[in-house]
Amino acid sequence: MRIIITDNYQEMSKKAATLVASQVNIKPGSVLGLATGGTPVGMYKELVKMYQDDEVDFSEVTTFNLDEYYPIDQTNDQSYAYYMQEHLFQHINVAKDSMHIPNGKTKDVDQECYGYDQAIYNAGGIDLQVLGIGTNGHIGFNEPDITFESGTHKVTLDQETIEANARFFDRIDDVPKEAISMGMKTIMQSKKILLLANGESKAQIIDKMLFGEISPNVPASILQLHPHVIIVVDKEAAQYIE
Ligand code: F6R
DSSP states (O other): OEEEEESSHHHHHHHHHHHHHHHHHHOTTOEEEEOOSSTTHHHHHHHHHHHHTTSOOOTTOEEEESEEEESOOTTSTTSHHHHHHHHTGGGSOOOGGGEEOOOTTOSOHHHHHHHHHHHHHHTTOOSEEEEOOOTTOOBTTBOSOSSOOOSSEEEEOOHHHHHHHGGGSSSGGGSOSEEEEOOHHHHHTSSEEEEEEOSGGGHHHHHHHHHSOOBTTBGGGGGGGOSSEEEEEETTTTTTOO
16 A cells, blocks of 8 residues: 655645546546545646646547446536536547446436446456545445455445535435435455545544554555555645555
């Protein structure tokens, strides 16, 4: 595991964007796994800048997002489909049918989940998976549990996650209670993983993830077993790392 500590959020974002762009430059047909939330917004901004400056070309890239709220329509401005358009997709040249996000309004959740895993498999698996981390240790929306859920599945969001995400909504009651998320197996099968975290609120969980027991109670702790993980954290989130 490689840990890169940056001075601030902007540097974290630049470093992360450089790593994603390098992946695409080395392998133009890369399959990228993407995250949403507050953490990667700066990284997407940097990637858009790099695209505009001809430093990276996404025309052959395929993307799979980690998760989507359920139920939600992709036209809803709180959906992750909308978020991805806003922050990345509408600004770069990734092909429309190469972007994948779980369908938050599917009538057949089991088929959607199965189909999502199949599509990742058929694309050759994920080359580089970008992750954020919840204050409870979730990655994707794999919440603390007694077992690791393997494939894409429907989850009930923890109260802690609902409270953390309430900042993006008018009212906490508006935060969806469920989501469709890639499972731990799908994430762990990615060839490389890039996890980002910033701010003091993530310091404790970063410490637990890196040095604590490997347990489904701290889902991100399983990354200790992955052979190719890069963690980019700002110094506030890294304050317990010796
Ligand atoms: C988002 C996702 C979540 C977030 C995590 C951190 O697609 O899968 O695991 O990465 O909740 O969210 P922020 O970045 O808002 O702190």
